[in-house]
Amino acid sequence: MWITARGAGMLVAAVVLLVAGFRFAYPELALLGAAAAVAVGYAVANAAWRPRLAVTRHAEPDRVARGEPATMTVTARNTGRLRAASLVAEDRCGAATVPVPLLRLRPGRDTTVRYDVPTSRRGVVPVGPLRVTRRDPLGLVAVSRRFGGTVPVWVHPRIHPLAAVPTGAGRSLDGRVDAVPQGSITFDSLREYVVGDELRRVHWRTSARVGELMVRENVDTSLPRLVVLLDNRAVAHPDRAGAVAESFESACEAAASVLTAAYRADLPAVLVLVAPSAVGVAEAAATPLDRLAAAQLGEDTLDAVLTRLRGDRLGDTLVVLTGPGGRAALGRVAALRGAYPSVVVGVFGAAEPANATGLVVIDAADGAAFAAEWDRVRRW
Incomplete structure (x- = not known):
């Protein structure tokens, strides 16, 4: 609750008039001061009334690819029994706010608002809570309260179709099998x-x-397994425009494309991020595409991740996706050739082609160019 400029002026006037009326024996001034004080008191009591609202929201759908439409439906119901709610409300949608009409919402009635969720950028768009502001009729005091929870809308990277995925070389306790498409027991x-x-x-x-x-x-130990390593270090994507690194957005699109192609080919695949995700976001992510939607640039933990990949041997084909700042680390990535027979590196936004011995390197400007170059690779 806060007092407006008009309310502050009214309160000061009430004090001055009351003091002057009693000090100099002017009952008219004292009467005006008392009326001003009563107005301020009424404003405080009126704004302190807490409306009983039940707010529900539903996203249609709650997971979309970048650029696809998503709609949020917000329903606010007055669960009170005595008073109608005359309120001003706005719903938080990412960094923007959406007005919600609640004027003269009678008891037991509800109002529904539908609006589009911005999906022009990859990320997790938090929608809610509903912020309700109540003012007294004179505009002296205002109070804001929040109703309902927050619903995330997951905006996944764009997916570019890939013609094929590497079959790799499967490891088995019974021996080594090359380019096994089906797997064994x-x-x-x-x-x-x-x-x-x-x-x-x-x-x-x-x-x-x-x-x-x-x-x-x-x-099925001989079934080919893909490991997608997304380099989300801030040093790997130094070029930014408006806090957005286009090379990182392209890398996310490439990762989503590879994972989707592996899923459609019934091949197991795992996504590994160099910089750890924020606490809470990783737990809420239900799929690798959710993790890509929530991925952000972070600290440099590449050495620790490469050590874990070398020790765990999560698969037989390693796909590394990085930016122009990650070219200096390709030598360390090449050292994983002993653990991963096939290593594919995608470099986005680099001014000059990258070269690394023993690696399949794809230089691309964006996700679409990466998909085109990926389909031209004949030997992994």
Whole structure:
């Protein structure tokens, strides 16, 4: 709650008139001062009344690609029983605000507003809460309250279709298989029997030793796996226009394209970010595309990530996507050739072509150019 300039002037006038009226025995001045004080008191009491509003919102859809339409529907219902709500409200939509008409909202009635969510930029657009401002009829006091929660709208990077994805070379405990498109079955571990398991998978010797049925668990170790490493270090994307690095936006589009192509080809793929995501955002992300929508430029932790990739060996094909500032790190990326038989590097926004021994390097201006160059690669 705050007092407006008019309210402050009224309060000062009330004090001056009351003091002057009683000090110099002018009842007319004292009467005017009392009336001004009553007006201020009424304004405070009127603005202090808290309306009972139930606010619900629904995004249609809540996940879109960059540039696609998204609509937010906001419904505000007066759950009070005695008074009609005469309010001024606005809904927060990203960095902008949208007016919501709530004038003379009677008890039990609701009002619905639909508006477009801006999707011109990749990111997570927080929508809400509804901010309601109430003023007294004289405009002396105002109070703002928030109703409802926040609903995120995930704006994914654009996806450019890719003709194929690398088949890679699968590793198996039984040997090494090159360019395996289907995968095979290899023993991994034992687990307890559950209803529905096939009896031919029961390991009878272990079952007799532990006293309960144990089942062999197999995995597809030779199935090609893709690892997409997105270089979101601030030093890798130094060129920015209005706090937006176009090279990083292009890298996000390329990552989304590769992951989508792998998903459509039924190949497992994993997304790794060099700089960690903000706490809370990564937990809310349900898919790799959500993580790409929330990805931001951060600190340089490339050495730690490369060490983890070398030790964990998450796949057999590594796709590294970086900007003009990441060309200096290509030598360290090339050292992963021992752990990943195929390493593909996409460099965006570089003034000169990048060269790295043993790596497939794709120089591209944006995501569409990367997709075109990707389809021209004949040997991974």
